[in-house]
Amino acid sequence: MGSEENKREPNIWPPEQVYPGFRDFLIKFYWELNKTSLAILDALIMSLDLTEDEAKTVRALHPGHDHQLRLLHYPPMDEATAADKYSARIGAHRDWSSFTILFQDANGGLKYYDRQSETFRDAIPKEGVLYMNIGDMFERVSNGECTSLLVEVIVSNGAFHRGIYPSALHEVVVRNPGRARYSIPYFFSPIGEGIIEPQLSLVEKAESRLFDPVSMMEYSKTMFERINVYVNQQRLPKPSTPSRPRSAMVQLQSSPGSSMLAPPSDPYELSSPSAGIKRKWDPSISAPPSSFLSVTSDDEDDDDEPNFDKWIRGPGGLPGFPQSISRPHVPPFPKRIQGPPDVDAMLQEAQFNRPAEMQFAAEVEHETRRAVDDEMRRHRQSREQHGPEPSLCPEQVRLLGLIASGRNVFYTGSAGCGKSTVLKAAVRMLRNDMGRKVHILAPTGRAALQVDGMSTWSYMGWTPDYHKKPLAELVDAGFRKFVKQRWRQTDVLIIDEISMVENHHLERINASLKAVRSWHDRANAPAFGGVQLIVTGDFCQLPPVKPFQFCMYCGLEMIPDDDEAEFNCPQNHGPFAETDKWAFKSRAWEEAKFEHVHLQQIHRQNDEYFIKLLQKCRLGLSFAPDETRTLMDHPCEVAKATRLFCTRREVTHLNTLNFNKLKTPIFEYGALDDFNWNRNQHPHLYYYNDREHDGTLKQCKDQRLDSKVQLRGGMLVVLQVNLDIKGGLVNGSQGIICGFEPWDAALLPKAKTQDDNIPPWQALTGEHAKLRETQIALFMNRQPVKAWPKVLFHNGKKRTIYASCVVNSIGDREPYSLLHRTQIPLVAGWAMSVHKSQGMTLDRVIVNLSRAFEEGQVYVALSRATSLGGLKIEGGSEGLSIVSGGNPEVQQFLEAKFGEGLFADCARPRSDVSGSPSPSSSPQPSLDDVPSIIDLTTPEPEAAK
Structure with missing residues (x-):
């Protein structure tokens, strides 16, 4: 026998009447x-x-x-x-x-x-x-x-x-x-x-x-x-x-x-x-x-x-x-x-x-x-070539053990600490090793596609208009057949980018799950209906958009005051303060009784002084005058760097301007979208077949790969996928298009078998490798000009960039329906919005903060850089002042959960971290302040039952 929590291999017991107790x-x-x-x-x-x-x-x-x-x-x-x-x-x-x-x-x-x-x-x-x-x-x-x-x-x-x-x-x-x-x-x-x-x-x-x-x-x-x-x-x-x-x-x-x-x-x-x-x-x-x-x-x-x-x-x-x-009489047992x-x-x-x-x-x-041992060594070398997830560091392993214990967990950390790495490892562990039914959610469709999940709206069976419904009506909508089935079959919910989830949105989710999953005893229903909840993200980054737009209780549109600091319901529900917009301010958050974990090891940057500056920016601590001078004026190498802007208008203008300056031929690629619909298992997903006027699927509009890509020689581009981790070609790698290679069917990416000896950038691995191989070949067959772009990256590597096929599993149960888009994984690299750059690692970046309007934007923009030597700030130093003070609610929350040391360490004067920095001696409250892994995973016998 094993643990009763191991649902992948459930224990099988003799009848109770045969062996009572x-x-x-x-x-x-x-x-x-x-x-x-x-x-x-x-x-x-x-x-x-x-x-x-x-x-x-x-x-x-x-x-x-x-x-x-x-x-x-x-x-x-x-x-x-x-x-x-x-x-x-x-x-x-x-x-x-x-x-x-x-x-x-x-x-x-x-x-x-x-x-x-x-x-x-x-x-x-x-x-x-x-x-x-x-x-x-x-x-x-x-x-x-x-x-x-x-x-x-x-x-x-x-x-x-x-x-x-x-x-x-x-x-x-x-x-x-x-x-x-x-x-x-x-x-x-x-x-x-x-x-x-x-x-x-x-x-x-x-x-x-x-x-x-x-x-x-x-x-x-x-x-x-x-x-x-x-x-x-x-x-x-x-x-x-x-x-x-x-x-x-x-x-x-x-x-x-x-x-x-x-x-x-x-x-x-x-x-x-x-x-x-x-x-x-x-x-x-x-x-x-x-x-x-x-x-x-x-x-x-x-x-x-x-x-x-x-x-x-x-x-x-x-x-x-x-x-x-006292054993009852039972038929003779073998x-x-x-x-x-x-x-x-x-x-x-x-x-x-x-x-x-x-x-x-x-x-x-x-x-x-x-x-x-030999085979494991070969597999490890193969994984390094084919872009797997990196190995977990000790604090990430401890976090994984905490998740395995079945507790509700919120984990956070600075950009580059490996939050996404832990998420993927946790999903593999929960699904493959523990047999759990896991759903990954995010506040927007684009964010959901990044983690192979669905939006919170899709999971709940809502559209944004559902917020106009009174809470009682919204709860009743959860008893629809497929929605109810999805909720009741869920073991674990993972919510990414939690900072963008608004207080009342989380409250609505909690109330609905409690009603449907614990319908027989609503008064004593556990938080979120007893589902294990794992949430992650960084509240220091982007906040919820348009909080308290509609009253949660009656559905009427809320009336903000002149400063939008308070929202009032026409039927006198409320008022609700703008400062309470965060998910951690909700009653649902308190009911969930999260274990709060702060990851502290940074993997994106290794310059400790730069890391300290980013931490101050994240936590809203004012930069000292010498720190501001350093950020604005320091030696840097940013030739052919990507510029980050806070508004899309600025991005479109600069990219169009530079693209039109080039006189080389234009190669245009249209995305190939398809939906492999499992009609029998998911009849309610019929609308995933709806297409736009250009033939692309409407449900792919939030894909990270664009519906149309225009490329030409000499163009600055940014890679959108992990192509060759060992070779340093990852999501965010920058380069110049140096030519185009005629299509050769023999050189197309293909599903890798054990005996294949093909380079990693042409090898397709994973569950849907054969599907991706087929779609890539079909993609090029449909293009008017059959040629692949060749890119010289800033690290000196030159690669032919083939189409990439991104496959998302959709539906409530296996076999899943498959939504996929195939496209060249390149975007114009002269400019990019701060929002779109989230998750990227940019070796060279120029940040323009003149139009920054949220403190989170400044931190997201600066933390894309891997070092000070690859970062330049334009638009004046006024943009840096937006981080001064930070968001007080977020600061209070972080300090309450992770201790004052989180702020004190970042407030050290420069002399403490300049020169040859030594490892931080700040306390590690994130995992030491919660019960030890041993305590968490050795329940009393009654709890284990």
């Missing part, structure tokens, strides 16, 4: 073992003398929802079977987890490898003693100082999970053929998405790094795939039975001579007779399900065979398990259940008779681990 006890037992394991983890951390940050990172990798507790039953065997070496032995292997702790009965079978004698030795069962061994993951964390033990198990029979026991290394021999054996291993494992790598202090100590970074998910998947490859290569000894599966499996037998063998190509279907849960497991995709139980009923008991029920309840049994339970508890399989007796495969798999295990 069984489920509740095991859930409690699981979390008690987690507490014990965390204490062991702390002891290991202390023994390795890790730094404080390293210790926090290692703890955060183990939030508690990824462990496995297994109840194993090894039935007795007859003498003939025991004498067969292929039936009685399973070779040695290492655990893949961080470590394992083991309960075993008196009929022990665990053996461990003694390096001194180079033999296996018995781990003799002793009362009150738990055996523990280090697994592969912690061996990597410790850089080999804690080595993964080679162990084997001697048991009476080997009823292993589909033939591959994925952690503890076993060798199965006969000790007491006529007796069964019970054992309970607890595999303490990291989160699937967490990066497992040697800690820096240990690498420096050893002067070498023994392992490359890898995630538990990648490692497990690759190990399974390679083991299956070895088995499928049929390098096995010939079996004595007439038929053999291509991969190692458990054979289920209902009677001697009558076998039921699951085909190797068909994954098991697991069913719960009590809950009706059905799911499939494919070992090439993920680790096997955690709910493999082997139980024996009291109804038919053999006196000479240890009984599970007696073992856990009787003297010396598991502490805390009910000693006496005496022994082995393997996956499928409805049909529950009526079968399991006998493991594929030991040859197991022996073979174990024999190649050591070779496999080496091969996996």
Whole structure:
């Protein structure tokens, strides 16, 4: 079994009437073992003398929802079977987890490898003693100082999970053929998405790094795939039975001579007779399900065979398990259940008779681990070439652990701290590793497309006119079939760019979700109907637009006073102060009881003095006179730089002026839009097919790629996608069009396979790679002039820029409908609006602040630059004064949540940070002021239930 919070692999339980208290006890037992394991983890951390940050990172990798507790039953065997070496032995292997702790009965079978004698030795069962061994993951964390033990198990029979026991290394021999054996291993494992790598202090100590970074998910998947490859290569000894599966499996037998063998190509279907849960497991995709139980009923008991029920309840049994339970009369339960508890399989007796495969798999295990390391290294190098998300830093890993705990989380930080990186990692973890239904929202359609999500309006089934409805009517609208279904199926809501979400908009969302998701008990409905809420953004950036436009209670248009400092409802709801426009001022925010996290490590800039100036700008602290002089007059290299303006009119004027100065031929590209509509799953999305007069889809109007792109030689351009991260060509890279390359079908980007050796800028990877390949070829076929632009970037790299296809998954459930636009990912680079530049990294930028009208604009504009040497400010220093004082409500909020140190550190005089800056010694309130990861992820047994 695993955590009840792990919905990707739900626990499957025997009926409550068969084992009353069984489920509740095991859930409690699981979390008690987690507490014990965390204490062991702390002891290991202390023994390795890790730094404080390293210790926090290692703890955060183990939030508690990824462990496995297994109840194993090894039935007795007859003498003939025991004498067969292929039936009685399973070779040695290492655990893949961080470590394992083991309960075993008196009929022990665990053996461990003694390096001194180079033999296996018995781990003799002793009362009150738990055996523990280090697994592969912690061996990597410790850089080999804690080595993964080679162990084997001697048991009476080997009823292993589909033939591959994925952690503890076993060798199965006969000790007491006529007796069964019970054992309970607890595999303490990291989160699937967490990066497992040697800690820096240990690498420096050893002067070498023994392992490359890898995630538990990648490692497990690759190990399974390679083991299956070895088995499928049929390098096995010939079996004595007439038929053999291509991969190692458990054979289920209902009677001697009558076998039921699951085909190797068909994954098991697991069913719960009590809950009706059905799911499939494919070992090439993920680790096997955690709910493999082997139980024996009291109804038919053999006196000479240890009984599970007696073992856990009787003297010396598991502490805390009910000693006496009045059991109702139920139909006879099968005496022994082995393997996956499928409805049909529950009526079968399991006998493991594929030991040859197991022996073979174990024999190649050591070779496999080496091969996996090599493969992981190749995968990492490939990911670096193909533009994956960067690895998480320690504070980001801790934040990911906090999100995994199930709490509502608000996280923020300066531009360049990696908020988007954490968002993408959290989505992968929640969807892929925890099986959660996640929806990503943003206040506008453009912002939503940037994060492959939908606008808050679309998710709620609203249009902006819905704000004209009274709240009661708005809530009732949530009971429409598809809207209600979407809301009730949601596990996690992620809202990006929270600074632009207005107070009452969040209130409306909260009230609607509570009404629909908790309709049976609205009075006690939890915030947002019990959905886990993760919000991110920076309140120091762009504020809500047109707050309090319509009364939330009656829908009437609000009447502002002369200064628009207060809004009044014609029906006397309110008044509402303009200063209360922020989402954090809403009652919904307080109800959500967020954990507030402030990310402090900046990844975009590495000039500490410049970082301090940006922090002051963000927090509204006035620049000192010498700081203003430095910003306005410093050595810089801004030739052929992009200019940022606060208004679109200025942008259009400068781009048009410079474009018309060029005399080279014009190449025009029209976007190719398409909507792959899954009509059966999403009939309500019919309007996504609506098109503009130019043939583009209306729903693509907020795409970051333009509907029409005009290019010509000598034109300054900005790249809109991550083309080659390793080569420094990312979203925001600037360059000059140096020519055009005739279309050659052989050179088109294509979906990359494992054996392809093509450059990263021509390789398409990911879930929709084949679709993108097709759309790019179709895009060029439809263009009047078939030529690709060639760009010489400021870093000296020259690249042919092919079309990019951006695919967005739309709909409530899989398979999703797909909205996609294909276009050349370049825009004119002479000028750009501050708003459109959000998220970009510009090596050279000229900022004009003469028309700045919001304090957030100044900060967004300045923080696009990577260094002072690539930044020039025009339009006078008056624009810098708009940050003076900042927004007082935002300042008070940040100070209340993250402490005065957030401001005090930025207010240091220049002498404290000039010269050779040292790392900031400011306090880190963001993650230290909330409960520790250990506290967050070890709930009391009642909460865990």
